[in-house]
Amino acid sequence: QSTKTQSALPPSPCWCCGDMHFVRDCAYKQHVCQDCMQTGHKEGYCSCVPKKSKNKQQTNVNSLYAANRVNSTSKRKFLTVSINGSQASLQFDTGSDITVISRKQWCDNLDSPPLSPTKQIARTASGKSLSLLGELRCQVTLGGVTRTGTFYVTDKQINLFGLDWIELFELWDTPMSAVCSSVTGKVNRVKQQRSLAVKSQGEANMKTGLGPTDAASSPSESTAWHEEHLRWYCSQYLTA
Incomplete structure (x- = not known):
């Protein structure tokens, strides 16, 4: 006993x-x-x-990370969203706590809407401070779904769809392929088709005896045609 x-x-x-x-x-x-x-x-x-969970939460609030951690360009995934009726292209990044838009895109694509001062402190993946010019509460639309969210503007050429908007649109349970990869796949197919078309046209020109000057216009026209269809694919996939 x-x-x-x-x-x-x-x-x-x-x-x-x-x-x-x-x-x-x-x-x-x-x-x-x-x-x-x-x-x-x-x-x-x-x-x-135990205070591990609480400390982790406080760290995320006081020192947010806002920098992509994908070094390979081929692995980056992009999507187009509508912000207050204007389109913006952002990189899908689970390594960024917040959604960040560059000053350039804020000016060129969004027409520089007034920003509110922000108390957030952002850092890059290396731990360096990232200057934030301000924040904006906005209406953001992705795939026909509209939510109210906040993005931050920086002088750096960084445009990230971060964890805050991933949670906002509840994308954790959505396969990444349904958000970004489909567009990437279409882009790759168009690029491949464009390359094959240019190659085929070049071979045809050689067989018919066309000189470099005569052949130059065909690849250019083919490239323009595929670029136009590339934009169409993206506009059809993601609703702005």
Whole structure:
């Protein structure tokens, strides 16, 4: 019986109250501590409560990361969103806590709407400070769905669709291929078709004896045609 009693005891006292029982059995789990006003432990045991989750949350709020961590251009995924009725192209990036738009795109694509001062502190992936010019609360539309979100403007040439908007549109349960890869695939196919068309036209010119000057216009016309269809593919896939 003594062995059975000992095996029922935890290896260390409960960090909620100090008694010898498992935390799951502690009567103080719903108790509001009068020292720190937090729920889940007895007075005098505030420092014993694990704080990893809380510290992580505070870090994300006080020091946000806003920089893409994908070095290979071929692996980057882009999507087009409508911000207050104007289109913006952003890189889909789960490594960025916030959505960031460059000053250039803010001016050229969005017509420089007034910004509000921001208290957010952003850092790059290397830990360096990233200057933010301000923030804007806006109506953003993706795939026919409209939400109210906030983006931040920077002097750097950075345009990122960050975690805040990924959560805003609940994209965690959506395959990435449904958001970006389909467009990327179409872009790659168009580029491949364009390359084959230029190559075929060049071979045809050689067979017919056309000189360099005569052949130069055909690849250019083919390139323009495919560029036009590339824009059409993107406009059909993502609703602005």
